[in-house]
Amino acid sequence: MGEVLRLWNCSEVCSFPLLRPTVLQLSKHSKHVANSELSKKESKFMGHSLHGSYEAVQAILQKMQDAGFKPNSSSITSVLQAVTELCFLKHGKEIHSFVLRNGLDDYDVYVGTSLVDMYVKNNCLSSAQNVFINMKNKNIFAWNSLISGYSFKGLFEDAERLLDSIGEEGIKPNLVTWNGLVSGYAMWGRHKEALSTIHRIKSSGLTPNVVSWTALISGCSQNENYADSLKFFIQMQEECIRANSATISILLKACAGLSLLHKGEEIHCLCIRKGFVEDIFVATGLINMYSKSGKFKSAHEVFRKIKNKTLASWNCMIMAFATYGFGKEAISLFDEMRGAGVQPDAITFTALLSGCKNSGLVDEGWKLFDSMSTDYNIAPTIEHFSCMVDLLGRASYLDEAWDFIQTMPLKPDATIWGAFLASCRIHKNLAFAEIAAKNLFKLEPHNPANYVLMMNLYSMSNRWDDVERLKDLMKNAGVKNGLVWSWIQIDQAIHMFSAEGKPHTDAGKIYFELYHLVHEMKKLGYEPDISCVHQNIDEVEKKKLLLSHTEKLAITFGLMNRKSGEPIRVIKNTRVCSDCHTAAKYMSLVRKCEIFMKDGIRFHHFREGECTCNDCW
DNA sequence: CTAGGGTTAG
Structure with missing residues (x-):
């Protein structure tokens, strides 16, 4: 930055077209680069030079004016491009007014388009529209910019209206126009409209390309709708559209989200064949996928091979x-x-x-x-504070965590109180837990997890009145315990275990195996933790109920079907209960098997009777 | 001068 600043302040910069000399000095490749042929990287560099030294820019602009230089539209355009990319709205506005002050035509196609784009990308739709309306000659770029602007803001009626009126100007929407719409719909979770827009592309006589499909797949991923991401990827392949590295990186995110290790490994193979592993986004996606699917070693290998x-x-x-x-x-x-x-x-x-x-x-x-x-x-940020509360709380420094919350400069939110409550549960501190819960019920009254944690604490101390009170509270607030399920992949099939759904076809065999397993586990010291049952029933019933927890069934099924040496990978959508956590540790010990479990909160890796989470979760 | 991509979070 220092060097850039020096360049900006030197006087020979002041020859027009605006900024070109600076760019030439910064450019390694050529001294004869025309302003209009600036590469993206160079524009970015210009943007960087604008950053933090805007006063210097203004001074130069003034100097140039005094010297009687006139900027032309292409120089203005390249500055605007740089400003747009770096989201410097303030600077963009300055340049806009500079344009107006200096008698430059902001209705010029090039200047106008880059102004529209600058305002759109900086979240100023009304300003974008003002410039747009005043442009005498609108080209397809200006239309596309504005349409995608509305689309990304979720203002689909306006976007569609604009799309309809393109034709009146004698211009045909191109693929970019359509892709902007697809992307917006997908991003806002409206996959149906996104997909039907892809069909509309076809009826308009164009062919949806890899970008159209990637936009759709990416939207699903952003909305954590990973199953649809994969579904649409298959559909894309059926349409004979080849994936590129952008598509692949999103698919890896989807695999990571669903912990689909095998699918992820398949994609890794494809990446090696196609050379996508060289792409830094793909490589990072691979690290993330392996990390979230329980194969730390592979994540590390990919990381070590990255050159840049x-x-x-x-x-x-x-x-x-x-x-x-x-x-x-x-x-x-x-x-x-x-x-x-x-x-x-x-x-x-x-x-x-x-x-x-x-x-x-x-x-x-x-x-x-x-x-x-x-x-x-x-x-x-609040995340860092939340981490600190968690760190202190788990390490049993509850008082310190409390003081930390009281003195932090940000208003404690649900993540802070949630972290504190979880620590209170681990260290069985009911008094602190009640304060945390009181705040949480106010901040997020519809999150069942908080009620469950509190019930857990109350049932530990046999306070069944309080458990009932919480159940009523939940009922009155309309909070429903969502569906609870665990699943495991065996060969190409996914086996779901859910308390509410149909029992597994092998349920009888699984329970039989589980009883055996528990018998062996007890020999090594396993003791069922009945505090995880929130019904006031007798102990035998409680122990029976514990055996039906979906994660135990899934692990047992995995043990029955695993190939020797293969670890077991179970995915659960909610937080693992402490009895199942203990049980999994004993299972790994008894069967000499690594068990990987992803629960709704974090990852557990059970091995030889231990878990990587150090029993804090 | 216009479209699509990765990382955190109780």
């Missing part, structure tokens, strides 16, 4: 270490990252702090939390 690691790939790997309870390793990877000259961001610290909390590294956590603002000038 980006901040995101470092972050992703630090998070993987954190997830698997390798807090110290996460921190040394952070040191390695800094050694490589990569500056951390807020996400890096979320990952690091979460690594500390999963490994109980309280001192290291404090150090990192402090160094964020002092050494890296990154203001801690």
Whole structure:
């Protein structure tokens, strides 16, 4: 940045067309680059030079004016492009008024289009529309910019209206126009409309391309609708549209979200064949996919092979270490990252702090939390505060966590109280838990998880009146315990276990096996934790009920069907109960088998009677 | 000068 600033301040910059000399000085390749042929990278560089030195830019603009230079539309356009890409609305507005002040025509096709685009990308639709309306000659680019602007804001009536009126100007919508609409619909969770827009592309005589389909698939992914992502990917292949690395990176995200390890591995093979592994987005997606599907080793391998690691790939790997309870390793990877000259961001610290909390590294956590603002000038966000509450609370420093909440500069939200409540449950502190719950019931009255945690605490202390009171509270607030399910993949089939749905076809055999298993587990010291049952029934009934928990059934089924040496991978949609957590540890011990479980909150890796979460979850 | 891509979170 220092060097750029110096360039901006030197006087020879002042020859027009605006800014070109600077770009030429910055450009490594050519001294004869025409302004209109600036590469994206160079425009970005210009943007960087604008950043933080806007006063200098203004001074130069003034100087140029005084010297009688006139900027032309192409120079204005390249500045606007840079400003747009970096989302410097303030600077964009300045340039707009500079254009007006200096008698440049802001209705010029090029200037107009880049102004529309700048306002659209900076969330100023009304200004974009004003410029648009005043443009004398509108080309398809201006239309597309505005239509996608409305579409991304979810204003589909306006977007469709614009689409209809394109024709009146004698212009035909192109694929980009349509793709903007597809993308908007998909992003807003309106997959049906997105898909029907793809069909509309066909009826307009064009052929939907990989971008159209990728937009649809990406929208599903963004809405955590991973199953549809995969469904539409198949549909895309049926239409003979080839995936590119962008499509693949989204698919990897979908596989990660569903912990579909086998599908992810398949895609990895495809990536190697097609050379997509070279793409940094794909590589990062692979790390994430392996990390979330329980194959830490593969995640690490992919990471080590990346030649030009980006901040995101470092972050992703630090998070993987954190997830698997390798807090110290996460921190040394952070040191390695800094050694490589990569500056951390807020996400890096979320990952690091979460690594500390999963490994109980309280001192290291404090150090990192402090160094964020002092050494890296990154203001801690609510997530970082929440991590700290979690870190302190889990390590049994409940009083410190309480003080931390009282003194933090941000208003504690549900994540803060949620972290505190979870710690109270672990350390069985009912008094603190009740305060946390009171806040949580106010902040998110419809989240069943909070009620369940509290019931857990009350039933531990045999306070059945309070359990009933909470059940009534839930009922009155209209909170329903969502469906609870666990599943496991055996060969190509997914086996679902749900308390509400149909029992598994092999239910009899599974229960038979489970009884045997529990018998063996008890020999090694397993004791059913009946506090997980919130009904006031007798002990034998409670123990029976515990056996029907979906995760136990899924693991048992996995043990019955696994190939020797293969770990078991179970996915559950809600937080694992503490009895099932203990049971899984004993199961891994008895059957000498690694068990991987992804629950609604985090990842557990059971091995030889231990879990990577260190019993805090 | 216009369209699609990765990372955190109780």
